[in-house]
Amino acid sequence: MIRRYWLIAIIILQLTNTEAFAQLLPNIEIIHALKESDKYIANGKSHQALVQLHQVLQTKETVTDQGILSHLYNNLAIVLARYNNFTAAMACFYKAGSIDTKYKFTKRGKRILSFFSTTDNYQNKIKEDIVNDEILELMVQDQINQKELERTEEFESEKIESESIVEAFLDQKEATHYALALLIKQPIPGQKNTNTGLGEVGHSFISLIKYNKDQSAVSKTFGFYPEEGQLIPVNPVLPTANSVIKDDAFHTWDQLLGKFVTKEQFEKILEYIDHNIANEYHLSDYNCSDFALTIAQLSNIQIDNTVGNWPLGKGDNPGYIGQSILGGNYFNLDTKTKEGLFTCSNNLFTKTKK
Incomplete structure (x- = not known):
């Protein structure tokens, strides 16, 4: 050819x-x-x-x-x-x-594989080579x-010390750019379900990146979890537990929403993590999705329709968040549009359902 x-x-x-x-x-x-x-x-x-x-x-x-x-x-x-x-x-x-x-976007059926667009004003803020x-x-x-990194099996995320996240970015190097990625593993890819019916509820997690002037970079990918080892695992009847942070660098995901953020926004994110990372886990009120969405909001990312119901509870959840990203129900509050946001789907072989 x-x-x-x-x-x-x-x-x-x-x-x-x-x-x-x-x-x-x-x-x-x-x-x-x-x-x-x-x-x-x-x-x-x-x-x-x-x-x-x-x-x-x-x-x-x-x-x-x-x-x-x-x-x-x-x-x-x-x-x-x-x-x-x-x-x-x-x-x-x-x-x-x-x-x-x-180069704006490509699609497969109804699924947006990636989206990119900039305005001239946004363009002027990103002149340096990253x-x-x-x-x-x-x-x-x-x-x-x-x-071997192109795999389908899930790697078990391991517990990490919460302080290690903030400390990693205090590397005494001059930064040029900061970025964030919100990652969503839906219970059923491409569907608005709060669970699979078999106890699987999905996961929401975050990747933070600091790019340095010397071309090095610091990256941490992590999520908020209930502590394991309880006699009765977290459930709608007993929704609370102590929390832990786990390294999600190898966690699978279905939807990604990324953005470059300002130094001020990045510092607010680190401050929030430093003060809230040890919060009690609550299935309805403060779960992995609440933690991740708050960080996204500090980056001026707005995602609509993230709350769903389940027996004896309701709240932010990966199924609804993932479907909102998949359906384009998000905005960059810095540009008042979707401009400056990167979205990508990792599961291409499921039917999109509202």
Whole structure:
């Protein structure tokens, strides 16, 4: 197929003999490669997509169309997010946003795979390069080499000391950017259910990222849980428990909503975590979703319709939050629109239900 594109291009070049068309020749194969990566992404073939995108990244200097670059970085953001590499994913989203030509979104059926858009005012705030392409290329290559990370099985999240989250970001390095990702594992992917009927209620968790001037980064992905080991686990009749924080770096997810935040917003998030991370867990009043949504709200992210009912209780829950993200019921309060937000679905093979 690629040879056919080249043959057509060469024939046209011979007929036109224009320098302008000669500059388009490298783009033809790249466009084809990006379309192939679109297919891999739509079918959940992350490794194949990443290999294809890595090849394009290595030849990006030949690209003359800014829309192609935006497409490249947007696709990289989707795939790297599915590998739970949120540091690289948000960096790629940022790079796509730094390009004037906007690559807005791709869909599979009713499901939005990713959304990106910026206004000129938002654009002016993100001029610096967040991660240079040499480092990004190494990150992508490293991800390709770790095939085992493309998995379907769930890794058990382990308890961590709550103080370690805030302390990790006090690295005495000058920051250039801050980012947040809200991650949702629905009880039933693509459906507004508060539980599976078998006790599975899903999970909401957060990834925080600090990008430093020296091109290093600090990232923590974590969630709020009820403490285990109780004689009777948390349930609607006995809804309270002591809380713990767990490392969710390898936790699976269905919906992601990400945003770059200001230094002031990031500091408010750290302050909130520092003062509230040891709160008592309550199934209806303060669960993993309440914890994660509060952090999202401190980032000026608004998500509508997050409360659902269950026997003997109701409250914020992953099923409703995930469905709101999937349905586009969210806003960036900084821009008064969806602009500046990155969304991505990790489960493509379920029917979307309201």
